[in-house]
Amino acid sequence: MKTKFNAAGIIGLGSCVPDKVLTNFDLEKMVDTSDEWIVKRTGISERRILDKSTPASHIGAEAARKAISNAGLTPLDIDMIIVTTETPDYLTPSMACMIQDQIGAGKCPAFDLNAACSGFIYGLVVARQFIITGSCRYVLVVGCEGLSRVVDWEDRSTCILFSDGAGAAVVGAVEEGYGIISTYIGADGSLGHNITIPCCYMNESDVEKRHHENKRVIWLDGGEVFKFAVKALEEATNRVLQDAGLTINDVDLLVPHQANARIIEGAAKRLEIDNESIYVNIHKYGNMSSASIPVALDEAMRNKMIKKGDILVLVGFGGGLTLGSVLLKWNIG
Ligand code: COA
Numbered sequence: 001m002k003t004k005f006n007a008a009g010i011i012g013l014g015s016c017v018p019d020k021v022l023t024n025f026d027l028e029k030m031v032d033t034s035d036e037w038i039v040k041r042t043g044i045s046e047r048r049i050l051d052k053s054t055p056a057s058h059i060g061a062e063a064a065r066k067a068i069s070n071a072g073l074t075p076l077d078i079d080m081i082i083v084t085t086e087t088p089d090y091l092t093p094s095m096a097c098m099i100q101d102q103i104g105a106g107k108c109p110a111f112d113l114n115a116a117c118s119g120f121i122y123g124l125v126v127a128r129q130f131i132i133t134g135s136c137r138y139v140l141v142v143g144c145e146g147l148s149r150v151v152d153w154e155d156r157s158t159c160i161l162f163s164d165g166a167g168a169a170v171v172g173a174v175e176e177g178y179g180i181i182s183t184y185i186g187a188d189g190s191l192g193h194n195i196t197i198p199c200c201y202m203n204e205s206d207v208e209k210r211h212h213e214n215k216r217v218i219w220l221d222g223g224e225v226f227k228f229a230v231k232a233l234e235e236a237t238n239r240v241l242q243d244a245g246l247t248i249n250d251v252d253l254l255v256p257h258q259a260n261a262r263i264i265e266g267a268a269k270r271l272e273i274d275n276e277s278i279y280v281n282i283h284k285y286g287n288m289s290s291a292s293i294p295v296a297l298d299e300a301m302r303n304k305m306i307k308k309g310d311i312l313v314l315v316g317f318g319g320g321l322t323l324g325s326v327l328l329k330w331n332i333g
Helices: 024-028 035-042 056-070 095-103 116-132 189-194 204-209 222-244 261-271 289-302
Strands: 008-016 021-023 046-048 080-084 110-113 138-146 164-173 179-187 253-256 311-318 322-329
Touching: 008 056, 008 116, 008 289, 008 322, 021 024, 024 035, 035 261, 046 164, 056 095, 056 138, 056 164, 080 095, 080 116, 095 110, 095 138, 110 116, 116 138, 116 164, 116 179, 116 289, 116 311, 116 322, 138 289, 164 289, 179 222, 189 222, 222 261, 222 311, 222 322, 253 261, 253 289, 289 311
Parallel strands: 008 179, 080 110, 080 138, 253 311
Antiparallel strands: 008 164, 021 046, 138 164, 179 322, 311 322
16 A cells, blocks of 8 residues: 655755856857846856757756765665756657666656746646655656757847756655645746747747747747746745745745846845845856756755755746746755
């Protein structure tokens, strides 16, 4: 008989970013932009870029190995792999199947989940269900992105924003009262046209918006996404706080999706939370989509910024448009 668990949480974390750094000064040589403009409007100073011969799944596999080891497990202990990505190396095999093979995780179920930059939040919510129903003991969630491959490097309004990277978490049963306390996920497909990356089909409007010969690149309406993002961070944070019967004053660390420092500042003001309680690493990486939150969380843990019993809110927004949040009572330490 399956054992049902009352509480699920993150029991191990890991991350991996490519070695190659692309600075704002490098971008000055590629498009009509400046370090000053990029820092002032986005907070980004540099980003990480995969070299041409490396599949993004390689950094996902490395992040996964670190998370599994951090949890004190081996790859054969993993019962399910969920990879959150909007930039898979292949549509098939899925990135999850590729990572399963690369880390030697046996024949466990493995699938990709695309909720764009909210992907890691969606992944945690799905993983939690498999733990509390007793279907799985350990679920690996990997946020893995190779956004540099879908960027038009001649479009200054988008190429400054994105980066490659991977972050992973092992989700498992934890002591009651700890781990994932409340969750919220949402989507508004009617706003989907504001961020697009065409794949097997593209409508005329999406063809016209792209000025480069390669049309399979990211396009976004920066202003519209900006407005959505500030409200989404506020709404999704408040939802999980309300469900947990807590207020913003109870939050020890807010880990938001890292898309633009001004989006985070705008949301922080609306939420009335101190800057010291928000984890920001956007200056080093830019926007790594679904990898941003797990990389930030892993850094915060390694920098000893989180201790057992702390209240954390992970909160994201992105293409779809999607949004989501997870409130955790930290169980490691
Ligand atoms: N360097 C210099 N100038 C630039 C530039 C760059 N890299 N990119 C755009 N500009 C110019 C524009 O052409 C515009 O010039 P104009 O006034 O002569 O037309 C001017 O700067 C202002 O552009 P605007 O788009 O209004 O800037 P902004 O302050 O809104 O910042 C973004 C643009 C994209 C940085 C911002 O809207 C943003 O971050 N949005 C969210 C995007 C995002 O993160 N999406 C993914 C979500 S998961």
